[in-house]
Amino acid sequence: MSTLTSPEKEQYWIDVAVELSAQFALTAAEIDRKAELPKDNLRLLFERGLDTAILPEEKGGAGISYATFGRIVFEIARGCSSTACIWLMNTSAAESLITLSNPDTSEFYLQQWKQGKRFANALSEPTSGNLFLTPVQEAKPLGDGDWSLDGAKRFVSGAELADFFLVNASIDGAPAFFGVERDETVEIHEIWDALGMRGTRSQLIGFNQTRLKAANRFGQVVSNRQNLIALGLPWLSLGIAQAAYDALKVQAAGKKLSDGKPLTHVQWIQYETAEAHVKLKAAKLLAQHLLELADAGSEQTIVVSMEAKILANQVAKEVADLGLRVGGGLAFTRSLPFERHLRDAQAGGLMAYSSEMCKLFVGKFELNVRDE
């Protein structure tokens, strides 16, 4: 690895993701059907070094660009969307805790992450998961400098595997973020009987007088810090869209009508494939633009991440829907993958920030409406 030039190094990580993704695709349907955590996939991602690749080289990472990070999320999602979702959430939680904690705590989390411990985001409160930056669950001071949290966070992807959680709470009415190690005060409630992304097992977590340690509280967030979830979520949806698009082309070429010609000769399928292709290409270009801005350290990523997410979420639903129509009746069953793509594609628009929230933000920005 050390002899590789930079573009070759970035390509190396993409190639690893492509290779693993092909393997993940073989079990994606079973993981969905059984709503099982993709433990083997997550272990492979760790063993091949992808978990730490985004960290800078001085921390023992590979120092990959955001462009490569997004591409990795895309490739994993193409093979297994649940794996990609957990991996994005886990990596983001670990990267945040390593980057934003005080030096001693940061070093501790870094060593844990390098050893393969799992980190998860426990940020979505039952009142509104979209308002995760302004939590309403108030932590109480314990008198020794720490706080205690009684509350719950919902939809924590990969919760059952997690050793550490990134948790938010309100302290004197202001948002605060902590790293919390799993202990007996952290209770997992099985709620994940979900429509799609079933392998994420995004459960509800109860915090019962859980200690929020002052030493594990985030310091100041640098203003142009990039958020891996905001950068990765469009690519999660695009991976699903790409999987559906690839599958529909295979289906159209393989299925013959009574005249002996394959479905690729049907005119409406040609028209709609062209539309799907152009939309998918446009969505990828916008998501790529987002990553280029992130690599340049731009603050524009806040609004562009929402633009990219709106389009990617929509395109994923549309391409999966086209797959369902091209597949016909068989696509309504589990014999073809389109029903899974269609269910999985719904998640992107619900995940924070929801498509609606993104549209509100972008609309206000475009119309120059400022909140009073």
Ligand SMILES: Cc1cc2nc3c(=O)[nH]c(=O)nc-3n(C[C@H](O)[C@H](O)[C@H](O)COP(=O)(O)OP(=O)(O)OC[C@H]3O[C@@H](n4cnc5c(N)ncnc54)[C@H](O)[C@@H]3O)c2cc1C
């Ligand atoms: C597959 C999956 C994995 C997830 N993984 C994680 C995870 O690992 N960690 C984690 O913390 N969370 C996770 N989440 C939660 C996710 O990020 C969102 O927080 C959650 O789906 C949305 O929250 P909610 O259900 O409370 O909806 P709400 O926030 O209550 O929203 C409900 C509706 O109201 C709308 N709405 C809400 N607020 C406003 C507003 N101010 N203005 C206009 N409209 C508004 C929304 O658009 C939506 O239509 C996951 C969710 C999914 C589906």
